[in-house]
Amino acid sequence: MTKLVLVSHALCPYVQRAAISLVEKGVAFDRRDVDLANKPDWFLEISPLGKTPVLTVAGEAIFESSAILEYLEDTLAPSLHPDDPVLKARHRGWIEVGSAVLNDIAGLYGAKDRQGFDAKAAALKAKFARVEAALGEGPYFSGADFSLVDAVFAPAFRYFDTFDHIGDFGILADLPKTMAWRKALGRRPSVIAAIDSGYPQRLHDFLLRRNSFISELISEQSLRV
Known part of the structure; x- marks a missing residue:
């Protein structure tokens, strides 16, 4: 699987959600921190709301923690949602x-x-x-x-x-x-x-x-x- 990159801020609780899910699923990923007080242009290009987290997958960016969590559920085992x-x-x-x-x-x-x-x-x-x-x-x-x-x-x-x-x-x-x-x-x-x-x-x-x-x-x- 292509290496995942979690674009992060050190204090963001929504980043932690995604990191927890990735670790639970045993997936290797890199973290790339950004300064939200001085957002770089490359970050604003992949995060329409200027917020973390963003997950990049083979050059594609998934933004918003809820979307990231559901993407991980759709693509990676084990599931962290109940079956019912x-x-x-x-x-x-x-x-x-x-x-x-x-x-x-x-x-x-x-x-x-x-x-x-x-x-x-x-x-x-x-x-x-x-x-x-x-x-x-x-x-x-x-x-x-x-x-x-x-x-x-x-x-x-x-x-x-x-x-x-x-x-x-x-x-x-x-x-x-x-x-x-x-x-x-x-x-x-x-x-x-x-x-x-x-x-x-x-x-x-x-x-x-x-x-x-x-x-x-x-x-x-x-x-x-």
């Missing part, structure tokens, strides 16, 4: 929930004041309460089998690894199944491989530079240390 059409459709619905969670996380770390921050934290807690109700015995979303829903939620949970060092936001409190799922995903080799060792510090520095409420929390924490 109804269950597959249900999983696709939960993938959309995972995207909404990422949007709320972006709203959380971008909130300029306590009121906006608390509103996004409440929205996240409400979504994760719905997730909690949908989870079974685990360890993954659909039981013993790792699926694309897991690949989608794993990068969202990764933010909380950094959030937990900043403060207790209470978003995942009293959600034992969700917390167990988060821990199981954190141990998954494909999830670990989706980032490099510098990711936690880069995310911390990114949040500090946001000029937002969470930036203030990080600064206050630094002063206390």
